Amino acid sequence: MTMDKADGDVSLESSARVELDLNQFLPYQLNRLADRISQALEKLYAESYELNIAQWRVLAWLSHCDDLTAKKVCAYTNMDKARVSRAIQSLEDRGLISRTPSQQDQRLHDLQLTDAGQALLNKLVPEAQAWEAGLVSTLSVGEYRDLLNTMRKLERQLERIG
Amino acid sequence: MTMDKADGDVSLESSARVELDLNQFLPYQLNRLADRISQALEKLYAESYELNIAQWRVLAWLSHCDDLTAKKVCAYTNMDKARVSRAIQSLEDRGLISRTPSQQDQRLHDLQLTDAGQALLNKLVPEAQAWEAGLVSTLSVGEYRDLLNTMRKLERQLERIG
DNA sequence: GACATTTAGTTTCATTAGAAACTATCCTTC
């Protein structure tokens, strides 16, 4: 927060021009990249499989979590519980997942993939992974590792600074 | 796309379980990080300045672009033109920006910050930069540079693979 | 120079998301 303008101002007056170069602003850059990647990936699961992003995320988490509930999906994906609820409902309506009230706690509903859901993922997941592979093929193994590492650091820092 | 299951299957049948580990899936990781950063930053400009993300982006671009139009904002920010139109309208209503029809082309409207708009940015931009500085303070200079670099590579690759 | 086409921006309309209210179950505590 230093004054590095060369015009000799000694204090920040309201007419001083403060600029923000978004090309150097990490939140903006990250958001734009993530947004574009999302949009590109969406073509895979939306056009071919008629899934929206919330539904896709529920399925993806189901593919490697055996005991999943709506609550957990909310926590893992950072999505609103209403949104998750609706995604689960439509997946169930389509017969891709099934819900069973938990034995221990009747409020919880255990989610599981149906055969149809697993079959869909068996086709979709390799496509998604192939697409990702194409995306990161421009990076060296080290760059890719560093990227994930740096992202983890930022997540941890985010939790610290709120 | 190799079969690395150890169960001796020779072909991919529909009951084979294909998993996707989202923690290793870049699009998901990137999206979640970007999302959380956006949400945190939103507190700055939403709570203190009553700006939504679209309005904030228009102002930020205006702060270092002298000849900006709605069309350019769309291109720079990847936002829908309806959304941009509405953001511009509300900023104008609040007296933070002004619009003048371009001399050369009456369809275009040149956007510029008003004094009030510049004054707002003079307060907000340093806050945003300070917040970003806090976020990236967990990274070394090299890591930060590499991160931006890698992101640029991914953007370029995105354009290539669509 | 009229007529079709493109482009910038707005408006309308249908969908979506999220906030808040609500239901049903569970947990605490007295």
Next chain:
DNA sequence: GAAGGATAGTTTCTAATGAAACTAAATGTC
């Protein structure tokens, strides 16, 4: 064990979003 929270999930209601229709101005074509 009844009362007063919590908690998981759904529903309702409102606001935001994007697709598509629309307006107005520019450009191209004949």
